[in-house]
Amino acid sequence: MMLKLVEQDKLLQPYEGIIERRHRQVLDMEREFTYRTTRLADSCNSYLYYGLHRTANEWVFREWAPNATAIYFLGEFNDWRKHPDYALTKAGSGNWEIRLPADVLAHEMLYRLLVEWDGGSGERLPSHVRRVVQDEYTKVYSAQVWEPLHPYLMHNERPPRAENPLIYEAHIGMATEHRRVATFTEFRLFVLPRIVDLGYNTIQLMAIQEHPYYGSFGYQVANFFAVSSRFGTPEELRALIDAAHGMGVRVIMDIVHSHAVNNEEEGLSRFDGTEDQYFYPGARGHHPLWDSRCFDYGKHEVLNFLLSNCKYWLEEFHFDGFRFDGITSMLYWDHGIERSFTEYSMYYDGNEDENAITYLALANRVIHQVLPDAISIAEDVSGMPGVASPIEDGGMGFDYRMNMGTPDYWIKLLKEKRDEEWHVGDLFYELTNKRDEEHTISYAESHDQALVGDKTIFFRLVDKAVYTSMSVFDSNVIVDRGMALHKMIRLVTIGTAADGYLNFMGNEWGHPEWIDFPREGNGWSYEHARRLWSLVDDENLRFRFLNVFDKAMLQAVTDNRVFDWRPEPLVRDNERQVLIFTRGDVMFVFNFNPEKSFPDYKFDAPSGKFTYILDTDDKAFDGAGRINHGTEHFTRYVSPGRGQLSLYIPARTGMILRRS
Template sequence: MGLLKNPLIEDILNTCCADPFGCLGLQESASKKNLTLTVWRPNATAIRVLGIDSDKVLSNMTQANERGLFYAEFPQQTTRFHYRLEVFYGKESITIVDPYQFPNATFSDPQHHQANLYKSQGAIRTGAPVNDELTINGTRFAVYAPAARSVSVVGDFNAWDGGAHPMSSNGDGIWRLFIPDVNHGARYKFEIRANNGDLLPHRSDPYAQRIEQFPSFASVTCFDNKHQWQDEAWMNRPLEDLYEKPMSIYELQLGSWRRNEHNLPLTYLEIKDQLVPYIKEMGYTHVELLPVTEYPYDGSWGYQPVGLFAATSRFGTAEEFKALIDALHQADISVIMDWVPAHFPADSHGLANFDGSKQYEYPDPKKGWHPEWNSLIYDFGKEHVVNYLISNAVFWLEEFHIDGLRVDAVASMLYLDYSREDGEWIPNKDGGNHNYEAIDFLRRLNETVYLNHPRCFTVAEESTAFPGVSKPTYMDGLGFGFKWNMGWMNDSLEYIKKDPVYRKHHQGELTFSLVYAFDEQFVLPISHDEVVHGKGSMLTKMPGDAWQKFANLRAFSAYMYFHPGKKLNFMGNEFAQGQEWSHERSLDWHLLEIDLHKGQHTLSKDLNHLYKNEASLHLDHSHQGFEWISYDDHANSILAFVRKAKNNEEHVIAIINFTPVPQGHYRIGVPRAGRYQLVLNTDDAKYTGSGYMETQEFHTSNIASHGREQSIELQVPPLAGMLLKWLGK
């Protein structure tokens, strides 16, 4: 039969066809006087052609090949028509709608821009109009694999047979196929044959919005859209200057914040019911979630994602995750999500060697492999990679109402020699170590976010002195809204670990941060990285006996909240978690039954509410909001400084004593004459402090001190932080 001599049919039989629409479905005959129909259904024994909307038999097809190729002619028929197929497998049969009769549904790309590619790639619910009364619904699959010889959709709907649904490419690198009657909840992957003929492991859809856990890692179509957003007031809130607003961030990992009685993680809905009232009570303004994009290995905490468009199915569905975000917004709590464009793992179902070539990663391992993390690096020089990542960022902002993206491991993206020895990296065109392509990507990312979503923001975890990380791109910056202050974190933690008797020799470790505090828009982070991998909890870092450990932690907490910069604390820090964090168990909530832990918990709540309500603590990113009183009292390890509101008259004074020695008559100069009231003292008995200080209000004296005409004398408690507010004259 001439049909079998068609090279496209040969490709169909060998599961390597790139143009199934060129040979399957209705085709014009060579004489152009009639139509022929070719159907490929692996292992079928017989096929009948039925009307699209009736059981009328239009033709019994001829079996052209015992493997499942069938053929029929329609004499004198020149007008294309729609049909169904009754496919027999022995005595059993199924009725399907042949996808190869709908080229328009396959090749009609939805309208999209580079920033919302997710609306046209992956699995999109759509329909193919048959007539004015009938539309065939189904799923249009599209995947970018330009180096592939062929691509097929495999899934539950075709018994995972790579020969059943070959996709078509029109030369733009995207493979497409509309499959009727594939609806919400269908499991699928892509079967890709490399250009050299090798059949690759089944790939998850790069744009899948749900991916199953081990062992299948199957992509799942998601079209339910059950969640009805209730956060209109939040999403349409007035634009405001985030730099002059309080930002106290509670960082948490969803799987280990709390667990049930069987040590299983809570679901998104269970977390919603417990987390929202807790955050509201504690006074945090923001929640930051460790990565929720799908990841195969629990121990990566989400920082090795395979499925950037899928909320992890560990805790429920995407719609339930939306419900969590919605509830936080209704409680006026902003949601930040950790976002990981810095690397991706080489799991066989992921993006690595995706179509038999290095489509997503740098080809040379000197640029494309992370020696520290044993993972791959995106090729930021490829336009489709940049579009993929930026589309993903926009997806979370638009579809899930995420307010902020904290971009992980930015330093590893900026530097070509990051974690590499000499000879292990490739210099840029100018011979330097900056990755110009990654820099351009980050700038474009931030421009896209701030231009299209002005209420949203980005935060960089960047640990070097790279200039202008949080400066606008028009000022040659990277364009991030904020940058983690890793220098402050490292210096202050090194200081607080020391026995107080030695701290007088290290005063500069605390004061140095104010030299550069306003060079960037800083967040002060005490993150998950500081309480894991043998580093111990914040409490165990503190020296001294039990009481001194807690007093040290209280003083450090006050220092952090009084210091310029937005605040971030990892879960458990608020009540002095005893064990270091593990993703395999809950935080130790039972510790709140112990007074010392309860005291730290109460202090954390009071610091948050004080920070939210005290305007003098909000001007975090300007010299105008800070002024030293005393930074050089090394002998007593005491710091004193002023925090000022934008009006430059309203102000508070912070005093922190980092030794267990109280000072009974300690004098400091103050900016203005009048009365100062004690508004917070970490040594207060309600925090399990010593209660050393009894005076609550102070009047200035005409005694010069610290270069100022007015001063006050006060009692300074041991290992404590205090905040005094100016009440006027």
């Protein structure tokens, strides 16, 4: 019987055999893992077995290191020296174990492992370590016993799943205005209320897994089960998530399973002296651009490690789902580097890592078994069919795919086209181009578009005028243009979004400049690794109007259930740069023309009365106030169910109307 994925897209029929084989591989691997359990999730518990655990009378520590000849526990309890009393013993299948009296270890005590193998040895951090801290002076990382006397207990139920996620992407460390790393507590107290006030229903937290290099933005993970100690303690992360839940906001995690840091003392690389314990052997185990290690997704132990990691964050911290980073790098042996995926054959030509495809499907199985209303989002630039299709249909089971073409399109348009050259037909096509069977998250810009060497959309629009002409008492044509287009770009992006929307922290109000973490090249400066909230809070600056607009935009989209309908174009007037489309009874109207307003723009529209919901030119949003919101528009009868509408559409304005 043909899989539904192939049924839905006839162009996939030549590759039906490959798709079916991949599907069988997923089901076969699932059966291998569940021969003793009913559900896959019940067999993925590596974090309950490995690592350090406190029982009633003792401490138990276990590690998997099949190539090791000896492993020793090092710490403050034995002056960091190799000692036979702290030697682990073999426990079979490459596992090692040690049991210590309850009084040997205490909360916050530091420890590491000394792993020996034929021909060498090295100090390592445990593979399942849950707490890692760095010495302020030596810069050495150590595991830390984390067994607080009063662990944080969650008080609030998880909010119900939002079928249309409005996602606020955030980085804890750069959430403060101070030139330092911010904390979970600061984020909970000072940033979370801003997010709730704006109307976002989901927070996506970046850089949660421990990473030795702050400048990696959290994408070079060393310790997959450890909360990044830069931002605070595991208890403080739990308190943040609990607080968000109490305010009706779900929290998902930006999880990195696409690769691991190359570091050996801090990470998994050459943990037991071999190159291929966790990673592919040879060149395939090394990412050529990221200088990192690539997991061997065909190994049972590695699959168990990663699948258990998904379960761990859901159960231990009450995350509500994940955004999986770097899917494209996982899916292809060449990591998709410098490839343009222009035809279907490029998804089925043997360049695909089918072990990774199996892993991603199994990860989604585990996630939704542990938490049925969890959401999982794939970051895949290649557009491989099936990524966001159900496993039963032949897909990988992600709930959503990031619509990565949208921000790329905006940057290309702003870089290469004059305002007068914006083609609204192309614009509508690019913003709505997606696979029908998949749910997608759209966004104008995420953190990616603002990294050092690039600019935020607002900074690209206004450039140096952001430093001199943002006062409410000034008038500047460059800033006027930037304010207008910033609002329009966001409104048309969410207006055409299929299933959800994402914004990166601060970009909603036009945060200037770029993101650049402390590094040698900038003198280890925090200047660009922070958010300048005082700019949006200053009533004498125009940034606050963009913030007010963002709130009104989200409320308009939510209150009118815009995502319940697909965008249907009414007008794509390329000559006059007017774009009009409907979503159910809601009409979006845009005039991208930089100079020409149209006082009596006539077009065919559904019959009825139309009233204003929102317009970017409103004085409340720093506009000119050219629209009278009290005006009601009635269609003139043309034929049954259809009429002609006439609107005043000012230049550089977007608006929403509702039919009744």
